[in-house]
Amino acid sequence: MTAWDDVRDLIGKCDADGVTALVLTLDADGRREIARQLPGHLKEIRRYLDSWRGTGEHAEALRAAGAGTIATATSVASWLTRRGLVGADSTVDDTHRLLRLVRMRPPTWQADLAQRLAGRLRGRDPSYELTAALIRETGIEVPTDDGFVVGWVSRRTAGRPLADVLADDPLLDALLPRIFEAQGVGEALNREGIYPWPSVLHTLATNGRADRSMMLDGCLRCFLRGGTALELRFFVRLHEALDPTVNEIEPHARDYLRLLPSSTGTVAELALNHLRRLDPPEPEGFGEAATALMFRQEKKLVRAGLSWIDQVVRHAPGHAEKVSEALVMIFSHETHDLRERAVRLAVKHAAGMSADTLRDAAGALPPDLRAQLATVVSGIEVKAQAPQASRQGAALTPGRRELPSPIGTAAELAASVTLFARDTEHWDDWIAIERMMAGLVELAHRDRDAVQKALAPVMNQEFPWWVAGDPGIHPVGWLLTACRNLVSPGSRERWTKPLLPLPSHVHPLHRFVLRRAAEVFTALQNGDLFPLLLATPTSVSGHINPAELIARLERLEASGAEPFPADLDQALLRIPRSVEPETVARAERLSSPAGRLVARWMAGAGRVTPQVAIRHRYLDGASLRWSDDGVPPVYSRSDPQIVPFVSAPATGLEGIDALFHVPSFRYAECMTWWLGIMPSEPEAAAAYLLAFSMVGRRLAAPESASLGELAGATEPLGPVAATLLLARLNSADPAQRASLLGTLATLAAAGHLPGHDLGEQLGLLVTYDLVTLSRITSALVEITNAGFGAQVWPIVTAALPHLFPTGRERGVHGLAALIALGADTAPPGAGTEIPGLAAVVARGGSSRMVREATRLTRLLRE
Known part of the structure; x- marks a missing residue:
């Protein structure tokens, strides 16, 4: 057997001492053979040991073999600090063994190894002890690399008190100043139970073994440099353990002032406490x-x-x-x-x-x-309820955007098509899709050749599957395929007939959008182009101006064309419920079947109002129970769910009736479109969106749903829309919340905020633990600070009776903040009776909930 065979067997037995003894007896050729075989053997070991464990119990034997046989100090340092050779939990302790092997080398080689190891150490590396021992034995200058400093503060003390270890440590003077600069030292020193460093360093400073002013200055430098609370926690403890005097703080008062604005909470608190000990600053x-x-x-x-x-x-x-x-x-x-x-x-x-x-x-x-x-400042109006200003002084972003101008040229159409063809991220922008669809119809009717010429460069590019092949079941895919066929009518990949999915396979609102896209697709395919689309909205809410709709119908009648069926259905759904009499009279002069239908619809004949309701479903043990009034017994909240219902009498229009009789379905897209499909029936559209809002036991509006259209609602919003708004407010996504706050502010400014319904549903949803009260309250505070306190007050008064605790129960988390908001928005002397408020006041005590309830009671009686 060769020397390598013997070493390999010892490594397999995890016998590090045996490897050490054998390597010490080898000649130069034997050591070279082992050094050559080690990298490959390490790969073999890793092949059958999982990566998390590294080399497991083989680590010490492998480290010994490498330290005793690898030729250069650089390669030995690389081997000893190699990932997987430091032990899975950094508990390798082989310093005595490695020192025996390293001492075979020349002193200059040992010094070189010490310097190279110091530069390669990372955190609690077991090679630190070897490095420190070599530094002491060779007498080289103490290295101050970050990894070496972290190793120094993380070392083991072998049971000796840390104070004795540091007092006798020759490295202390060189390394102690570096703990305030080296990366990772703060986290290493902050580990629970590592050593009582702050108190020990205070003792060393008291005994003159460590420089007190250097440590105080170092802490201050760390604070000014910044970092996370975890990184700075040790330095906060050390600073307080040193207990600086007024004379030590005063020269640095300006630096402590600089810590107040943006440092971590603990650092700012420390700085303020010491500043309060000084004379007032300038x-x-x-x-x-x-x-x-x-x-x-x-x-x-x-x-x-x-x-x-x-x-x-x-x-x-x-x-x-x-x-x-x-x-x-x-x-x-x-x-x-x-x-x-x-x-x-x-x-x-x-x-x-x-x-x-x-x-x-x-x-x-x-x-x-x-x-x-x-009482001390004249000119303050006491009784007037002045609008409150935001603490940050920033207005809420409006909930609605401007309607883009129609596409007027083939070049604009090509730019719009390119936008959708390149990225599906834009497929949620229903207003832009409506704009593209209307431009495509009108321009292709006006000058088909110009459209083909403008779209040719776009369609000839290499685009993803939604342009090149199967259009899927999204309207944009169908429209892009229509553009491709328009440019290349003889293409073999030509998709000739859009197939609508079965009603039971997709949501009716999704299928409704597909019907409109299919009509445009077929018209472009067959050359049966009409001058325009009827249903293109004139408002970002989705509504169509009645006069504009009549003008479109007049153009169609002049051309002798009838509108697309689904396009006509969509136009009817976008007519506001309130139409001026003179506009209705103008509509009645239309002669086409579509014109007469629109006239009847504007006059209210045949138009129905869907009935929308919410039931709260909950499970009690193994049985399913229903609560028609939405208030289940207290003992039955184990699994509450929100279940909306929509029903309406038949209108005789098949496409519209399908929207109000929803069968079971498996799929839904285009949710951003839904509120814009039936803007005059926001409760019904909200009900459909709400059905997708339950996420486990929490309520959150679907991310793919746009709620900005509610800001333009001309019809009163009810409990379903209120629940949907609360679901979105309950989102932890700052962008979603910010957008919806703008919608709420717009509704409040228009007087359309459903205050009572929002409050009722908030109380119920918090009771069922479906939303987080503190999130909703913080949003209502922002609305109040924007100047809409009068609109927030009904929300609070409707919610509180559902949330007040009974008997000696604790109030739900965040209740005190909601009561405080009520006190901030209550009209003085309103005399409003809030059921349960008096009982909270009667509880007595000094809790914030009782204090705020008492303040609210006092304000209502003034």
């Missing part, structure tokens, strides 16, 4: 620091900042004017006790503050706090 810097604190999201910091303002202004009244702007920022804060505290400070120090600043900001306060401020 007025300008104090004003900026106070303003920064008022912008913080942490209520604890804002509260501490208000106390600091009070402390400073009491000792330096001249600083009051500089903090006026900071103080009034809290007047529109979502937490009432912070606003209350800010008003008390404003009243207390009003003599030194800017009366104009206080007066201008008073409108953001609820009436009771405004009355307190009015």
Whole structure:
């Protein structure tokens, strides 16, 4: 047997000591043979051991074989720090063994290995102890690489007290300053139970073994450099363990002020606590620091900042004017006790503050706090319910966008088709699809050759399957295939007949959209082109202006053409419910069958109102029960679900009747289109979307559904649309919430916000644990701060009776914030009776829920 055979057998037995003893006896040729075979053998071991375990128990034997046989220091350092050779849990402890092997090499080789290992260490690497031992034995300059520093703070102490280990450590003076700079040291030192480093370093500083001022400066540098709370937690602990004196803090006061705006909460709190020990800073810097604190999201910091303002202004009244702007920022804060505290400070120090600043900001306060401020600042209207301004001063994004201009040229049409052909991301933009479809029909009727010429370069490009082959069952795929056939009518890939899926296979609204696309496809295929489409909306809500629809019908009658059937059905659904009498009279002069149908529809004859309702289904054990009033017994909330129902009498129009009699189905797309299909029946469209909104035990509107069209609703929204709005507000996606907040603001401004229904459904959904109350409340606070408190008040009054606890039960999480919102939006002296409110007040105690309920009661009785 060769030396390699013996070593391989020992590695297989995980006998690292045997490998070490054997390698020490080998000559140069034997060591070279083993070094040559090791990489391949490592691959074999990894082949039958999973990657997470690395080389498992073979690691120490492999490390010993490499350290004793590989020729160069560079290669040995690479081998020892190789992934998979440090142990699955970094518990390899083979320093004594490796030192025996390395000591065979020349001193210069050992020094080279120490330097190269120090540069390759990563975190808690078992090669750290070997590196440190070689540094001490060779006497080389202590390396300060990040990995070596992390290894130094992560090392084992073999049962000795850390204080004794560090006091005797010759590396301390060189490496201690580096812990404030090396990457990863903070996380390593913060591991629970690693060692009591903060207290030990404080002891070493007290004994003169470590430089105290260096450590305080290092902590401050870490804070100013920034990082996550986890990365900085150790340095916060060390800073507080050192317990700096006022004389040590004062020279760095400006740096501590810089920490207040954007550092982590723990660092900002530390900085503020030490600043409060000093004399007041100069007025300008104090004003900026106070303003920064008022912008913080942490209520604890804002509260501490208000106390600091009070402390400073009491000792330096001249600083009051500089903090006026900071103080009034809290007047529109979502937490009432912070606003209350800010008003008390404003009243207390009003003599030194800017009366104009206080007066201008008073409108953001609820009436009771405004009355307190009015006692020291003249000109504040107490009784008027002024619109409240957003804390950040930013208006909500409108919920509706502008309707794009129609496509007027073949070049514009080609650009639109290219957009859809390149990326399916645009297939959810139903308004853009309507625009493309209308342009395609009109321009192909006007000048088919020009359209073919403009589309040819687009269709001849290499596009994905939705252009090149099967169009699928999405209207855009059908329209793009129609464009391809228009450009290449003789193509073998020509798709000649769009096949509508069976009614039971797709949702009726999805199938309705496909019918319209199929009509356009067939017309382009057969050359039976009409001058225009009737149903192209004139509003982003999906509505058609009745006068514009009549004008389109007049053009069709003049050309002797009848509209497409599905296009006519869609046009009828987009007619507003309220049409001016003179417009109806104009419609009655139309002579075509389609014109007479539209005239009857505008007059209300034959038009039906779908009946929409919600039932709350829930499971009680193994039985399925139904609650018609939506309030199941308390003991039966194990598995609640929202089930919407839509029904309507037959209109005699098959395409429309199919939308209100929904069979079972398996598939749905084009949800962004649904509200725009029947904008005059928003409750029915919302019901269909709501059916797709249950996600496990949570409620969230489908991401593929657009709710912006509700902002243009001309008909009253009811409980179904309200539930859908709450489902979207319950989303954790900031973009979805921001978009819907704009929709709600638009509805509120138009007086169409369904306040009572929103409140009723909110109470029920929170009771069933289908939505998170705090998310909804935060959205309502934003609507209130945008100036729509009067529209939010009905929501709160309708929701609270469902949420008040009975007996001594705890209130649902977030209830206190909703009661506070009610107090902020309640009309003074309204006298509104809110069932259950008195019982909450009667509970007594100092909880926020009781305090806010008491405040709301007082406001309602004023």
